[in-house]
Amino acid sequence: MMVKASALHVFAITRMKVFVVVSLSITWWFASILPHYRPTIQANLSARLDEALQKLPSIKVDWDTGGSNPRDAYNASKVALLIEHRPLPHLVPQILHMISVVPADWRFLFIGSNKSVLSVGRAYATKHQQVIGKLDLMVLPEPWEIDQKEKVFRLLTDQRFYDEFLPGVEWLLRYESDSIMCANSDTSLNDWLHWSWVGAPRTPDDRFSGNGGLSLRRVSTIRRILGFQKRYNDTEAEDEWFGKRVYILPGAKVASGSDEAFAVEDVYIDNAMGYHVRNGGKELADTVWQEQERRHKIFDYCPELSMIMDMKLEQERCPGDNRQGAIIPTAQDEDARRQRIAEAARLAGETEAIRKAQEAEAWRKAEESEARRKAEEAEAKRKAEEAEAEKAAVHYFALSVSQAVATGPCV
Numbered sequence: 001m002m003v004k005a006s007a008l009h010v011f012a013i014t015r016m017k018v019f020v021v022v023s024l025s026i027t028w029w030f031a032s033i034l035p036h037y038r039p040t041i042q043a044n045l046s047a048r049l050d051e052a053l054q055k056l057p058s059i060k061v062d063w064d065t066g067g068s069n070p071r072d073a074y075n076a077s078k079v080a081l082l083i084e085h086r087p088l089p090h091l092v093p094q095i096l097h098m099i100s101v102v103p104a105d106w107r108f109l110f111i112g113s114n115k116s117v118l119s120v121g122r123a124y125a126t127k128h129q130q131v132i133g134k135l136d137l138m139v140l141p142e143p144w145e146i147d148q149k150e151k152v153f154r155l156l157t158d159q160r161f162y163d164e165f166l167p168g169v170e171w172l173l174r175y176e177s178d179s180i181m182c183a184n185s186d187t188s189l190n191d192w193l194h195w196s197w198v199g200a201p202r203t204p205d206d207r208f209s210g211n212g213g214l215s216l217r218r219v220s221t222i223r224r225i226l227g228f229q230k231r232y233n234d235t236e237a238e239d240e241w242f243g244k245r246v247y248i249l250p251g252a253k254v255a256s257g258s259d260e261a262f263a264v265e266d267v268y269i270d271n272a273m274g275y276h277v278r279n280g281g282k283e284l285a286d287t288v289w290q291e292q293e294r295r296h297k298i299f300d301y302c303p304e305l306s307m308i309m310d311m312k313l314e315q316e317r318c319p320g321d322n323r324q325g326a327i328i329p330t331a332q333d334e335d336a337r338r339q340r341i342a343e344a345a346r347l348a349g350e351t352e353a354i355r356k357a358q359e360a361e362a363w364r365k366a367e368e369s370e371a372r373r374k375a376e377e378a379e380a381k382r383k384a385e386e387a388e389a390e391k392a393a394v395h396y397f398a399l400s401v402s403q404a405v406a407t408g409p410c411v
Contacts, residue, residue: 074106074134076169080098082110082111082175086116090307092119097307098181108134111146117139153231170219171193172216173216174212178280179277180302181214185273187273189216192216196246197216197218208247210246210254213263213265214263214273221246282310
């Protein structure tokens, strides 16, 4: 009975078996008619492919297999140098702007820490500049350090730095993270190559206009100085140290005064090559930046300054700002100031009255204490006198009795 039931179950018609039979029938049918339509399908696909290929632009790739160095397209004797260990957010746009305004034959070198080099190097624009040989990013090996200004001064006054990292360089444009060159300048950087050192003057009649925040230097002049003198550590800044020696170096040509200035820092000059704003604009010279009209003139001429300065919106201006670096109180400020003065005077009067009342109360308590002390002393004196009188009376009485006994009548 069990065998018979199993055989009936095998031949039973189910939905799954019907689906399988129908699927196989359709597949066989498609397989039988496919050879008849295959030429049509192939012709259609071929036509579509040809149409797509006609719409593609023609491209010719010229592979350079000669192994040439992309740096060879630039002048190896001209280098723009930026040294910055902090990963500042404006470094990438600053470097790209400097690349755009400096003559095309110059190469750029950025020396930083691991963080700052990573921050600059991850931008696609700087990666492109590296690929074409325009920009190099470098982290100096030990024992070189750049995390402090003094260490940067030691680096720039060390002969080995120029021998190891700037071989073959004759002109060095040194700029810092708070300096910028202006695109509107009519003067090219290459127009200054005949100078030994040019920078920004510190005074209008400065005999050495060579402030190093934005300066152009001849490395051969630097090597001449470092060949016979060495800077002591923790002394003056490197640009000041070099300046005192370049100025008197035979054959060296240095800029002096504002007429031969290369950049603006403490002395204003029209149409300067660039600006150096100390500490990102937090230490500006009043002789340059105090007047509002001049500030507008500077930013109209060199709008790139907003890239490196700590700028604020006009709506963030403080109330009463006279746009000359001072705050002038408004009428409301004056009323508030007078109210504060009156309130302070009132509080001072109340405090003085309380002080005087406290002093009077203390004086009264002191007088009462003194009177009480004197009364206590008088009472003690009176009691002492009474006790002395009583003692004298007892003594007198005892003496009288003893005398009476001694001189009494005979029995």
